[in-house]
Amino acid sequence: MNIIIFGPPGAGKGTQSDFIVKRYNLFHLSTGNLLRSEIEKKSPLGEKISAIVNKGSLVSDDIVSTLIKNIVTMSEYKKRIIFDGYPRNLSQVKILEKILSDDKQKIDLVLKLSVSLETIKKRILERQTLEKRADDNEATAVKRYKTYEDSTEPVIEYYKKLNILKEIDGERSIDQINKEISDIIDVK
Ligand code: AMP
Helix, strand or coil: CCEEEECCCCCCHHHHHHHHHHHHCCEEEEHHHHHHHHHHCCCHHHHHHHHHHHHCCCCCHHHHHHHHHHHHCCHHHCCCEEEECCCCCHHHHHHHHHHHHHCCCCCCEEEEEECCHHHHHHHHHHHHHHHCCCCCCHHHHHHHHHHHHHHHHHHHHHHHHCCCEEEEECCCCHHHHHHHHHHHHHCC
């Protein structure tokens, strides 16, 4: 089963993905993590990516799509990926559909964690003290939330029309959300 998890920055996508990966033996494909490891390499590409990520803007579709294509088409990850942070706009949806259909795969389930901007601001500031991510500060969090609403909400609407979207109240405890997600996956 291939799953996409959506939610604004700080919604708990990473935490919930870790849980889903262990329980259902899936592979966690986080474009944010892939980009951060590219930045750590301090390559010319990494420097370019760093400037964009730290502003809270989206990296180009070409860069991100190249990063994911290699993983999606690997035989060991076939039909067992949880996509976290991708696709983030409608052109990435088209790119992902092409990559998947060329490889006889599809998206089976889409999860959306809904969390308010007020909660996001609090969580991002908490995470900043733990993970020290350069893009975790209030101004960037607000910008990323806005980018999510403008670019990613239309993507969610797209999957809603396909009837594979499940909306989850992300304001609740980690355990309550875990439980709801397992119940959804178990009946799939
Ligand atoms: P995340 O860890 O998913 O919150 O992503 C952190 C940052 O990485 C985002 O604010 C973007 O700058 C960049 N990023 C992650 N995924 C994508 C994507 N699919 N397309 C463009 N930029 C992305």
